[in-house]
Amino acid sequence: MRDQKNEANRLTKPFKIVWGRELTMIDVKKQLLEDLNQLKLDNSVLQPNTTYDNRKYQQPEMIIIGLEKDCTIYKRTFIKYQFIQLKKRSISKKFESWIGYDDFNGDLIQVHLCLCGRKADQCDAMENFMNNRAKKVSSKNRFSFRCPSIAVIGSDGSGKSTVTTDLEKWFSKKLDCRRYYLGSGDHYNPIYKQGLRTIVRWFGRSRSSNEQQAVNTGKSQLKKTPDRVLKKGLKKGYCHLNAFYLYRISVHSLKQLKKSNDFSKNGGISLFDRFPQNQFMGINDGPKIRKAYGTINSPIINCLMQMEEKNIGRCVKMSPGLVIKLIVSPEIAVTRKPDHSILELERKADIIHTLSFRDAVIHNVDASQQYDIELKAIKKLIWNYLFQCSKTNG
Known part of the structure; x- marks a missing residue:
């Protein structure tokens, strides 16, 4: 019971870097070179100039030409510094590419390892490798x-x-790496959203016209004017169109998840901005139609409501492997989003703490700290997780 309680506290406590405590920052590239020198292996280590054109090929930070008999030593050294072996290319059967994370600089480090049978073949291997690298390695790792x-x-x-x-x-x-947006904000702007804005503009013009007419005739019925306008069909049309728009958000999220699933199967990194959930209705990317229009007696809205909840249920089953929760106080959030209510932000913050994801590793990160420190903490958490996955699947 005590271990379970400690684990729960670890997952709910925001992760914040304190230099020299939570994380020990080391210069991985420097340490790797020192280890290779201490091992006194028969190899040649090159450090190319990394000022290059990204569109041509992936330039490594280090190229090692070694002997096949030392293959196990190289792999053990790479794993020591949490390097992950990449999918093999068709350059050569004896060619390997590894990538690691540098705590000190917050950058990714790529190392190419080319193994030869004899020491006399190292020069030829180096020449062939340099000639073929730009031609063959043109796609991302x-x-x-x-x-x-x-x-x-x-x-x-x-x-x-x-x-x-x-x-x-x-x-x-x-x-x-590909980023997938699974929300309903400004990043997702389909034609249905434009239709909703058009109806709102029509409503605004009608209301403005009725208000002016009431002023001219001396009638004080401005509060009743919106009701009369809505009864003419705008309200009903808006509700149905908005319900359809909310349903299309769930369809969009499901399609994005299916695309990301195929992409991840082939070794790509899928990043999700937000993720659907069905633990809370009408908020935090949960089903919205039931809460917004569940009281309206319409077969169309009822059908859209059921289809939306079914789609989100399918999304929930495709749970991510790693979830990063950005924890920020409502007082700070309202300064960043002044058009939001602090009461609404408080409720959303409480929901974020409560949300759970099936079979997912969850980490909380303090989003109120300095941004570059926050981002470096997230990078470290992600890389630790990817390294553990590589050990499990390797």
């Missing part, structure tokens, strides 16, 4: 195992979109 998906969730103002966008840019420098 992927892992050799199925890469679990990663979801970043949080209340409004926690910085979900900013974090996932920066993570995608960071991963894409060396790895094949």
